[in-house]
Amino acid sequence: MSCERQEIVVFRDITKIFPPGILANDRVSFGVERGTVHVLLGENGAGKTTLMNILYGIHQPDGGAIVLRGKEVRIPSPRVAIELGIGMVHQHFRLIPNHTVWENVVLGFPRVPHLFPALRARQMIRNLSREYGLDVDPDARVWQLSAGEQQRVEILKALLRKAEILILDEPTSVLTPKDVERLFLVLQRMKEEGKTSLFVTHKFSEVGEIGDRITVLRKGRVVGTVPRGEADFETLAAMMVGEKIALSLPKKALSPGCPLLRVEDLWVLDDRGFPGVRGVSFEVREGEIVGIAGVVGNGQRELTEALAGLRPPSRGRILLGEVDVTAWSPQKVREAGLAYVPEDRRMALVGDMTLAENLFLRDYRKAPFRRGILVDWNKVREHAEEMIATYRIVPPVPQLPVRLLSGGNRQRVILAQVLTSRPRVLVVSNPTAGLDILATDFIHRLFLSLQEEGVGILLVSGDLDEILALSDRVLVLYRGTILGERKRPQSGWSEEDRRDIGMMMGGVPGERLVMVR
């Protein structure tokens, strides 16, 4: 091999146009050095995944070329990409849940004997696991594994196929902070072996920890490539969004009032009939934001659906002010003053109906929208125009089907729906999942201003940054119980708080723990 800092992949003027003329990548050029972790940073729709799919042979570029190890290559399919030593861990894992780990790892892999393949496969997996610290049981079935373990299986798949370059598409979006740390260790280990990682993300907080160099993409173009340490978060954020935005939220220290929502020993069954929420108690006070932190699938959905009246609890009570609203219908709960923003936006919106129709969906029964048996469509339209202006919904066309809106705008529609009735308590579940920075910022600021108006907010989110940025109190939900609670200190959250909460999300109670039942 020649010199040490050699560029293993060079993107040269890569251009990709999706019909009907959407420019996903516009003359993207940058180089990736061998044996580094190269971060590709950008918002949703910036073209990161498209570019990686081109490198992995899923898409063909309409212009430009990929130079691999100094030679221009054409990568017509993932199979060729694998032969060239490129591996990819997709954001949504490509594993077969009913198969075991080793079966998934060797699927489509030629160098396994036909007779007793398991023996050889197990051995190969163990060797690789040891070498890179990818801890996973070869005989476990994939559906039994946590997201972090599944990701390790995907990395094993790539490493077994002798990947020199590993593409990781938003690898941290489903991980606990603990799993993120482990992933970073694996990447470090791969670096020592001279392997190269391409790390795709939209979270700039991760960038400093792992990236050797950072390339920022915006609207399909390269904004710039910077080495680690040469750009702070503000600069990176500005590069991503194209304008200077204030990252810190105007979070005020407010003293919460009396309890608005009280949950007492709540038990809720999940879809399979097992208890998803197991004896949870807490309260949300006037003008308080309570964050429920936790990795997806630890009872968040069951909890919020029980609060919203969508899933009757099997035990326990839900009190709204002094009123017992346990097992009320969604509509009655809403009329009692609790608004619910579900994580699955399809639950709140009807994609094939218009913006105007969706905006009055939750109030269609009431005046002024209803006149006897008729709908007053003039009022509906007026209301839609008002909401579109208030929540700055784009495009501002009341007759547009909602499915044509972007995620951020859909979320604004949902907030407009639920806030029309001036709720006292707002229960929101992953409100900014999949949204870009500007939409996220808009929603966060909206929550803070609602808090100042005295609304009590229960914020359920898998994104710890979001929880910490907004919450006055944080409860950690783990396997259906509250594992611990933290209050926001006067001085704001410390690194220690953050680490403790992260530990609890992984099931380990922190040392300064305040146990709640």
Added chain:
Amino acid sequence: MRLRLQVTRRLEPSASMVFFVSALSLLLAFLVSGLLFVFLGISPLEAYRVFWQGAFGSLYALSETVKRMIPLAIIGAGLAVSFQASVWNIGAEGQMLIGAIVGTWVALFSPLPPSLLLPVMFVLGFLGGALWGTFAAWCRNRLAINEIITTLMLNYVAANLVLYLILGPWKGKTVRGFAYTDPFPQEAWLTTIGTTRVPLATFLFAFLTALFCYFLLAKTTFGFELRVVGRGEKAAHLAGIPAKRVVALVLFLSGGLAGIAGVGEVSGIHHMLRHPAHISLGYGFTAIIVAWIARANPLGVLASAFLFGALMSGQDALKVAFGIPFQVMYILNGLVLFFLIASEQLLYYRVTLRVAPWGEKEDEYDRVLD
């Protein structure tokens, strides 16, 4: 370099687009049908001429078309409402027969004064079909049985019920062994328009039904509720819309309208209850297509019902003129449906020819951005 078809998704097809594509697919169906006639040894041009004559060529032909359009339009409007709620009522055939049975009972066996016969026939016929439909709604709401299965199966129950009645207890005393009931008294006949066989009352009712169903869907709170249920059941639940009640009411209405169409056939055309295949000619099934072609718009149903009425009467003329077996008509209908359904893709996707470099992968145009 070579040519490649490129498929891109369209956002919303315009109304003129829908019309243009539908017309084009009908044209293609006729062209391919022409081949069929060539195989049968009939000149395609001659066949087209006979078809045209039979469907529109004379006042009589036009009246035959309208006669068939009426039940299609009445049932189709009800089904349009039901499809808007994503309630897949494919039991209109049976609901229609139940209407015919109830109407026949009133006409032949009820002790009502003659002047009341017709109104009561229609009211009870509506209720009969409506309850037949509501039974499927009950099965879905209470027992979680898919309404497609129940409505379909209830068609056979209704058809066999008709057979039982005309062969057994209701078999006419004056019909010399034929399998139908005695004719209705004159007071239970609908007046026809002039010398045609088109009943005036049901002809007007078809237009009123379409307007009513349109109004229901577009202007009323209930119409809004049922459209939400049809497009997003989860969202409907969260908004507090009683989906079960919507399902029940929709099956009640569409079943009832089919029942009225059934009464219209026995009192306006046949004046007796007879074999199910004679009463209905498959109207209940064809109306599904009628509603579907109209994209579940009750006003559009008027147009598509007319179109299918014309197809039916034109084919009747073909059958008589050339003595071809009636099964051939199924092939013709199949071709029309094939092209109409296939053309759906053209409404939602734009297909263009483009020059592609060698070695390009086939499937990449189906992929979405990020």
